[in-house]
Amino acid sequence: MQEVVQKYYGETLSGTHDLKTNACCTDARLPEYIKPMLSRVHEEVLSRYYGCGLVLPEQLEGLTVLDLGCGAGRDVYLLSQLVGEKGKVIGVDMTEEQLAVARKHEKFHRQAFGYRRNNVRFLYGYIEQLDELDLADSSIDIIVSNCVINLAMDKAAVLREAYRVLKPGGELYFSDVYSDRRIPRALVNDPVLYGECLSGALYWNDFVPLARGQGFIDPRLVTDRSISIDDSQLRNKIGNIRFYSATYRLFKLPELELACEDHGQAVVYRGTIPHHPHAFLLDKHHLIETGRQFPVCGNTWRMLHDTRFAAHFDFYGNFDRHYGIFPGCGMGIPFDDETQSIAKGGCC
Secondary structure (H helix, E strand, O other), X not given: XXXXXXXXXXXXXXXXXXXXXXXXXXXXHOOHHHHHHHHOOOXXXXXXXXXXXXXXXXXXXXXXXXEEXXXXXXXXXXXXXXXXXXXXXXXXEOOHHHHHHHHHOHHHHHHHHOOOOOXXXXXXXXXOOHHHHOOXXXXXXXXXXXXXXXXXXOHHHHHHHHHHHEEEEEEEEEEEEXXXXXXXXXXXXXXXXXXXXXXXXXXXXXXXXHHHHOOOOOOEEEXXXXXXXXXXXXXXXXXXXXXXXXXXXXXXXXXXXXXXXXXXXXXXXXXXXXXXXXXXXXXXXXXXXXXXXXXXXXHHHHHHHOOXXXXXXXXXXXXXXXXXXXXXXXXXXXXXXXXXXXOOOOOO
């Protein structure tokens, strides 16, 4: 199947227009501040884009970012502008044809961005085998990936290697395709369905335990949307299976707990993260408005306090006391308590 994927993205697809689903995001979904950056990316690079989400996390200035399955480099060149000339972006891909396009335009982008030195590097290799690319333990600040992990034969190995190379407090921020049920083996072996990022998709309820098994204890869903399939033959093959594009953020924080535990903590966002003056979206359930005290569970507190976001928040409370699980987090005590007639607030 690895060879099938390489051929599909190296030869079968000549551009974004060849895709048979609407998984690939349009420019209309991009934040306004990203659009001028995108306009500086070479047209040939843009035409070979096969992503399904926006993998441009916040607060990247000066950081080292790794793009797993970078393809022709669209996201690499966008990230290159966000990390700045002092930052660094490394792209890894197993398709030589795609990498050739990315490398061909390195000088063009350096000049377009006004950089004196090149801050990007493209490596040929497999995202399951980062150790063979001399990527050292705890050497990467942020890892991104855009609709690629579903194509990996060994998804656990991808997450395990990502955890290894991330610095403590670092983050895997990635978009991918998920299904509403497990994919039948016959469909998994279909080369077109696999190349279209459908039959290699994880069942959504298998993803969280898989991530936890590799060290990412509390995956956070950021955004999601359903995927429509335009090709009638593909629709007939997949039947009633539904697919979604979803973006998750996974932090390398081994101290995280398995549930949203309430320690009486709160944060206040200062509004100082670039391009996010009014609110900060940590995940789908945590839109933190500027200047407003926001109650958080212990895990959310650590995701902000023990990461690159710390300087942008004021923190209240510690871990000295425990008040149980936050109501609404799906893991509360299952027993009815007639003494508790007043509903409590929650973080989720």
